[in-house]
Amino acid sequence: MREGAGTFLRRVGLSGVLLILLGITSLFAEFLAPYRYDAVRFDLPYAPAVWPEMEKGGLVVPVLALKDPVRRRYVKSGRTVPLRFFCRGEAYTMWGIIRSSRHLVCARSPGRLYLMGADLFGRDLFSRLLYGMRFSFLLSLLGVAISFSIGTVVGMVAGYAGGWTDRILMRLSEIVMAVPALYLLMGLRSIVPYGLSSEAITLIITGSLSLIGWASLSRVVRGLVLSLSGRDFILSAVAAGASPARVIFRHLLPNMRYYLLVSVTLSIPAFIVGEAGLSFLGLGLSEPHPSLGNILAESQSLETMNSAPWLLASGGLIVLLVVLFNRLGDLLREVPGEGNGGQR
Amino acid sequence: MGLRLILIVFLLLLPSCSRGGAGGTDRVFSLVPRPSPLNGRLTFDILSDPKTFNPALAQETTSTQVLGYLFRGLTRVSPYDGQIKPDLAEGWKIDSSGMRVTFTLEKGVCWSDGTPLTARDVVFTFNRVYYNPAVAAAVRDILTVDGKPFTVRAIDDRTVIFETAKPFAPLLEELGVEILPEHLLSKAVDAGSFNTTWSVRTPPSGIVGTGPFRLKRYVPGQYLLLVKNPLYTPPPGLKRPIPANLPYLDRVILRIIPNQNSELLRFLAGKSDLIGVSPSQVPVLSDAAASRAFRLLVRGPSQTETFLTFNENLKAPIPSYKVAWFRSRRFRQAIAYAIDRKALINVIYNGLGAPIPGPVSPANKTFFDPAVLRYHHDPDRARTLLAKDGFVRKKGRLYDASGHRVTILLMTNTESPERISMAQMIQAMLVPLGIRVRVVPLQFNMLSTMVLSSHQWEMLLFGLTGTLDPHGNATVWRSSGFLHLWNPGEKTPSTPWEAQVDRLFDQGTGTFDVGRRKEIYAQWQEIATREVPMVDLVSPDAITAVRKTLGGIHPTPLGGVIPHISLVTQKARLVIR
Numbered sequence: 023m024r025e026g027a028g029t030f031l032r033r034v035g036l037s038g039v040l041l042i043l044l045g046i047t048s049l050f051a052e053f054l055a056p057y058r059y060d061a062v063r064f065d066l067p068y069a070p071a072v073w074p075e076m077e078k079g080g081l082v083v084p085v086l087a088l089k090d091p092v093r094r095r096y097v098k099s100g101r102t103v104p105l106r107f108f109c110r111g112e113a114y115t116m117w118g119i120i121r122s123s124r125h126l127v128c129a130r131s132p133g134r135l136y137l138m139g140a141d142l143f144g145r146d147l148f149s150r151l152l153y154g155m156r157f158s159f160l161l162s163l164l165g166v167a168i169s170f171s172i173g174t175v176v177g178m179v180a181g182y183a184g185g186w187t188d189r190i191l192m193r194l195s196e197i198v199m200a201v202p203a204l205y206l207l208m209g210l211r212s213i214v215p216y217g218l219s220s221e222a223i224t225l226i227i228t229g230s231l232s233l234i235g236w237a238s239l240s241r242v243v244r245g246l247v248l249s250l251s252g253r254d255f256i257l258s259a260v261a262a263g264a265s266p267a268r269v270i271f272r273h274l275l276p277n278m279r280y281y282l283l284v285s286v287t288l289s290i291p292a293f294i295v296g297e298a299g300l301s302f303l304g305l306g307l308s309e310p311h312p313s314l315g316n317i318l319a320e321s322q323s324l325e326t327m328n329s330a331p332w333l334l335a336s337g338g339l340i341v342l343l344v345v346l347f348n349r350l351g352d353l354l355r356e357v358p359g360e361g362n363g364g365q366r
Numbered sequence: 367m368g369l370r371l372i373l374i375v376f377l378l379l380l381p382s383c384s385r386g387g388a389g390g391t392d393r394v395f396s397l398v399p400r401p402s403p404l405n406g407r408l409t410f411d412i413l414s415d416p417k418t419f420n421p422a423l424a425q426e427t428t429s430t431q432v433l434g435y436l437f438r439g440l441t442r443v444s445p446y447d448g449q450i451k452p453d454l455a456e457g458w459k460i461d462s463s464g465m466r467v468t469f470t471l472e473k474g475v476c477w478s479d480g481t482p483l484t485a486r487d488v489v490f491t492f493n494r495v496y497y498n499p500a501v502a503a504a505v506r507d508i509l510t511v512d513g514k515p516f517t518v519r520a521i522d523d524r525t526v527i528f529e530t531a532k533p534f535a536p537l538l539e540e541l542g543v544e545i546l547p548e549h550l551l552s553k554a555v556d557a558g559s560f561n562t563t564w565s566v567r568t569p570p571s572g573i574v575g576t577g578p579f580r581l582k583r584y585v586p587g588q589y590l591l592l593v594k595n596p597l598y599t600p601p602p603g604l605k606r607p608i609p610a611n612l613p614y615l616d617r618v619i620l621r622i623i624p625n626q627n628s629e630l631l632r633f634l635a636g637k638s639d640l641i642g643v644s645p646s647q648v649p650v651l652s653d654a655a656a657s658r659a660f661r662l663l664v665r666g667p668s669q670t671e672t673f674l675t676f677n678e679n680l681k682a683p684i685p686s687y688k689v690a691w692f693r694s695r696r697f698r699q700a701i702a703y704a705i706d707r708k709a710l711i712n713v714i715y716n717g718l719g720a721p722i723p724g725p726v727s728p729a730n731k732t733f734f735d736p737a738v739l740r741y742h743h744d745p746d747r748a749r750t751l752l753a754k755d756g757f758v759r760k761k762g763r764l765y766d767a768s769g770h771r772v773t774i775l776l777m778t779n780t781e782s783p784e785r786i787s788m789a790q791m792i793q794a795m796l797v798p799l800g801i802r803v804r805v806v807p808l809q810f811n812m813l814s815t816m817v818l819s820s821h822q823w824e825m826l827l828f829g830l831t832g833t834l835d836p837h838g839n840a841t842v843w844r845s846s847g848f849l850h851l852w853n854p855g856e857k858t859p860s861t862p863w864e865a866q867v868d869r870l871f872d873q874g875t876g877t878f879d880v881g882r883r884k885e886i887y888a889q890w891q892e893i894a895t896r897e898v899p900m901v902d903l904v905s906p907d908a909i910t911a912v913r914k915t916l917g918g919i920h921p922t923p924l925g926g927v928i929p930h931i932s933l934v935t936q937k938a939r940l941v942i943r
Contacts, residue, residue: 062794064709091717093649142713142787143794309790309805323783324627325646 037349044343048156052114054126055149056135060310061112063134063144068094068330072136074105074129081105083129094329103133139332141320145310147332151339154312157224158343162293165228166286169235174282176236177243178270182251192244195237203234207300220311227306231296239285246278280354287351291344298340314340395636395659397938403608403917405616406936410638411623415586419573420564421544422495422503435592435618435931436575437544440469440488440526442601445925448732448834450538453601454483454545454576464533464878469541471524476597477547478580485520490548492518494555501560505543507841507848511875533876535883536837547574578613578932592618600932607918613932614918634658636940639916640927643909644784645718651911659914659940663921667720668908669727672785672829673900674701674776674792678852680860682821687770692824692852693861695897699741700751702901704799705792706743714787715906722902724895725839726832726887729923732880733836735888739895745798752799764800773802777816778827780807788903789827818854826851827903834924836887840871842900843890852899863897915940 031039047054063069066086074081082102089097111128115121129135137148180191210230214223250256251274259273294314300306301315302322309316314336320326321333400406416429421437424430442453452458456472475483496503497515509516516537517529530537550572554563564573570581578600579592593616600612608614621638623629633641634654643651648662655662676692677684691697707721720728724738749759756767764772774796778789786807793803803825808816816823830842830849841847845859845868859865867890874886894900910927912919917935921927928934 060794062791064706064713064791064794067713088712091712092645092652094716143791144713310793323646324630325650328650 033353034350035353037346037353041343041346041350044155044346045159048152048159050116051149051152051156052116053122053124055146055152056111056125056127056129056137057146057149058112058114059145059150059153059312061145061149063140066096066134066140066144067142068326069096069134069136069140069144071139071332072134074135075102077102083133083135085133101132103130105129105135138335139330141317141330141333142326147317147335150312150317151314151336154314154317154336155339155343157307157311157313158294158297158340161224161228161231161297162290165232165235165293166290168228168232169289170239170282170286172232173236173239174243174275177240178247178274180240181244181247182266182270182274188244192241195240198234198237201234203296204299206234207231207296208303208305212305220307223307227297227300231293235289235292239289242281242285243278246281247274250274250277284351284355287347287354291347294340294343294347394657394943396941396943397659397915398941399938400936403935403937404610404614406614407617407619408615408639408916408934408936409619409621410640411621411629411632412590413622413624413626413629415622416566416584416590418565419568419581420560421575422491422501422505422546423561425504432590432592432620433544433575434577435579436573436577436581437546438576438601439542439544441538441542443539443542443834443925445922445929448730448924451601451603453542456602458538460878464876465530467528467537468521469526469528471526472599472602473524475576475599477549477574477576478595478597479547479550479574480597481547481549481574483545483547483576484523485526486523487548488526488545489518489520490552491544491546492516494548494552495546495560496543498555498560500558501555505540508540508838509543533878535875535878536835539835545576550574579615579618582617587622589622590620592620598932604930604933607933608935614935615932618931633660633911636913636942639913640919641911643911645715645906645909646784648716648718648909655911660911661914663910663912663919663927664718665908665910665921665927666729666923667722667727667905669729669832669924670829670905671722671725671727671832671900672788672827672903672905673722674705674903675826675828675851675900677821677823677825678860678899679821679854682823684822684824685770687766687768688774688824691766691772694755696751696755697757698898698901700748700755700799701796702741702898703744703748703751705741705795705901705903707741707904708743709795710788710791710904713791714784715904718907718909719904720907721904724891724902725843725900726836726891727905730832730834732834733884733887735884735891737888738891741895741898741901748799759800762800763802771802772800773804775806775824776803776827777806777808777813777823777825779810779813781810782829784906785827785829792827817851818848821854836883836890837871837875840875843867843894844871861897863893867893913940914938 065088069086072083072086074083081104083105084098085101085103086096087099089095106128107126108124109128110123111125113121113123127135136146138151139147141147141150176191176195180188207230214226256269256273259269297306297313298315298318301313302319306315307313317333317336318340321330326333412428412431414428416432417426418424418429419433421433424433438453440453440455441450443449444451454472454475455469458467458469460467471483471485471488477483492509495501496506496509511530511532511534514531519527521527528537528541551560551563554560566584566586570584573581578595578598580595581590582593583591594613598612606612623632629638629641630647630650632638636658643662651662676698677689678693680689682689711717711719711721723740724735726734728734752764757772758765766772776789776793778785780786786805789805789807793805796803817826833839841849842851844850845853845856845864848854850856853860856864859868870886870890874883877883877886912927915936915938917937918933919927920929922929
């Protein structure tokens with residue numbers, strides 16, 4: 023299991039490195055984002071990207087002025103504010119513990135640094151994407167953890183115990199798979215009372231996504247267990263008097279780890295897209311909290327496409343994350359002799 | 367794998383939003399004059415199917431819009447100044463007591479099946495249909511004074527007398543309700559089947575009215591075709607720019623397109639002649655106006671009143687300290703001062719709108735009182751008002767005198783994305799006061815149940831369409847009113863100012879003199895803006911895009927761009943190159 027950093031990098035490839043970078047970026051969203059996700063500027067709706075410029079040897083941020091509110095046309099007012107680094111800006115509490123107001127970059131009001139433009143309420147899209155991406159990461163990792171725990175346990179129990187246990191558990195997973203996922207999610211979401219906090223809604227979305235995610239995995243795990251339990255090393259472990267728990271955890275599970283790792287990476291995208299789909303339909307995280315789906319939902323009308331096409335960047339980010347995770351899964355699978363369910 | 371389905375659904379949604387941008391901007395429309403502007407065709411889109419063709423039962427706007435072309439009332443309202451003009455009636459006399467109005471019907475009016483219209487039809491419409499408890503008539507409530515119906519009698523074939531229990535000033539406006547044919551409908555009323563008569567499944571030739579058009583064909587989910595009614599007698603006093611029989615148009619086609627984006631694209635492609643435009647659609651349209659041969663007509667602020675209101679009901683199932691905040695005038699005024707209406711207009715309506723000063727729109731020149739208390743954006747004043755009321759701010763959070771953190775649920779309806787955005791902006795605008803607001807969008811039916819029956823709500827963002835005569839506000843402002851949202855169905859007014867408003871509405875309906883009525887309703891507007899049970903917000907400009915081929919189009923402050931449908935002409939043909 024021990025590998026050097028070089029081996030690790032070779033194994034995860036460019037997509038793995040990119041994902042780790044994106045993950046770290048979103049983990050430090052409070053510090054890296056110039057603004058909070060809910061910091062509004064009602065005088066700058068759908069403002070275009072504002073990049074720092076060089077002036078008199080320093081970086082400055084031009085101040086925008088709304089020239090035509092009907093078409094949302096902006097002009098540079100001629101004023102500028104200096105761009106500062108490691109500066110004090112809006113206060114935040116990172117991860118619920120670290121209180122600070124340091125940001126990587128800030129520009130004093132009335133200037134506003136928009137790396138990717140603003141949304142309808144003048145909130146910085148870049149900052150919102152960072153927070154939204156973190157939400158997607160957290161939700162998918164948590165969701166995968168839950169659905170994999172359920173899926174693996176159910177699959178192993180069914181495969182190892184066989185008989186009626188097997189039949190009942192497998193029919194149950196087939197029932198879960200037979201229900202159309204989107205409608206099930208919408209149904210689950212609608213029985214939840216209104217006016218809940220965003221944390222509670224996050225948990226509910228994660229829970230409901232995991233609730234339908236475990237079934238297909240449990241079937242594959244069961245198949246693996248069935249094929250493995252006929253092998254000599256399992257038979258000898260049983261013959262040597264090992265308890266079922268020992269057989270499962272010491273002999274079966276380690277032999278499936280590569281398959282599980284691959285399918286974890288491959289099912290994360292499903293969670294990301296699932297969250298985005300729910301939020302897009304207005305059933306996920308609610309405003310002002312950002313998620314990749316509800317940012318994308320903002321851009322669905324003809325008018326928004328016309329005046330703020332940059333909001334589609336959120337869709338681009340979803341595609342990027344999905345592609346990267348799938349690529350990572352493929353890379354992991356390609357490692358010779360290890361990706362096919364413990365053939366050794 | 368089940369989750370992959372979502373991916374597919376999701377990807378299917380993407381192209382639907384990206385299509386519009388590339389509407390084919392290279393096409394240019396040109397106009398070729400028609401030999402005569404008469405006998406043209408008008409096409410426009412409606413969002414949903416009509417639910418009924420029975421004017422007495424129609425409630426939602428699609429049905430009433432369609433039926434407005436097929437049926438007429440005794441009076442009509444001038445869209446220019448709100449004055450009451452004769453329609454089926456030739457004229458009327460009000461006697462000195464103010465309780466008796468005598469109408470004379472116009473000569474020679476026929477139903478579209480050729481039967482002459484008589485006073486018997488008017489009596490039938492009121493006594494047997496609108497006042498019939500077995501008929502689900504939506505207008506019955508407005509056709510009463512103090513719960514008592516009008517007495518309607520026919521003297522001869524052309525004379526009808528209306529008697530009211532008290533002098534009732536809004537009577538003339540309310541007699542714009544549609545008159546129905548006795549010879550076709552009396553059987554259904556006798557048989558008790560009126561509520562299912564003239565449904566959308568009735569053959570079109572069976573729907574008989576006195577309007578400028580008659581129904582020719584209805585294909586559910588696709589279109590309605592209206593054709594000229596050759597027996598139409600125009601109302602007295604309607605000026606004809608071209609000496610020809612009215613209506614000038616031959617056909618009106620209403621296509622049913624259940625999506626506003628699609629309606630916009632159809633208009634841009636030249637498939638419809640006019641379209642109501644929301645301010646956020648203006649940037650898309652204004653670039654195309656010249657090449658697609660249309661005009662954008664801005665008619666000033668629309669008649670819809672958008673407001674915030676608070677649950678002041680002492681029996682409501684919410685914490686009683688919250689009701690206490692909402693019953694405090696200073697608290698409501700503080701909220702009113704905290705809202706930046708200019709920002710609301712700029713962000714939500716692209717700058718095309720105006721703040722609403724009070725319950726009567728400034729466009730309603732007859733009754734608007736310029737002396738109302740206006741709320742501009744003044745957070746300092748809001749803070750002072752809250753401090754005077756015993757609220758304390760600690761670390762950016764507001765607490766009331768007994769130590770409860772001020773958090774409020776703000777409900778609104780999900781049907782309008784603009785309203786949800788507005789709620790989110792209000793949420794952000796109350797943060798500087800230390801008030802935490804959570805926005806809860808609900809479907810309209812659910813919302814109205816919570817507000818009107820279970821009373822389980824705290825703050826509400828909502829809109830109501832105004833009427834011309836302030837009497838139309840009685841359902842909202844009378845303490846016993848059905849839509850007295852902040853405290854519905856009170857037996858006795860729970861505050862002195864509510865009692866005063868009740869008295870003013872009583873006086874206002876009983877007075878015929880316009881100047882005196884204006885004074886009475888001005889007092890009401892001043893109370894309304896001082897007590898602010900409803901914090902008025904902003905209203906968007908009413909905008910219509912009209913193809914240049916159409917004639918007879920004039921933007922009016924009160925009634926859209928078509929002053930009278932029978933005067934619309936089609937001057938030119940559209941050629942798409």
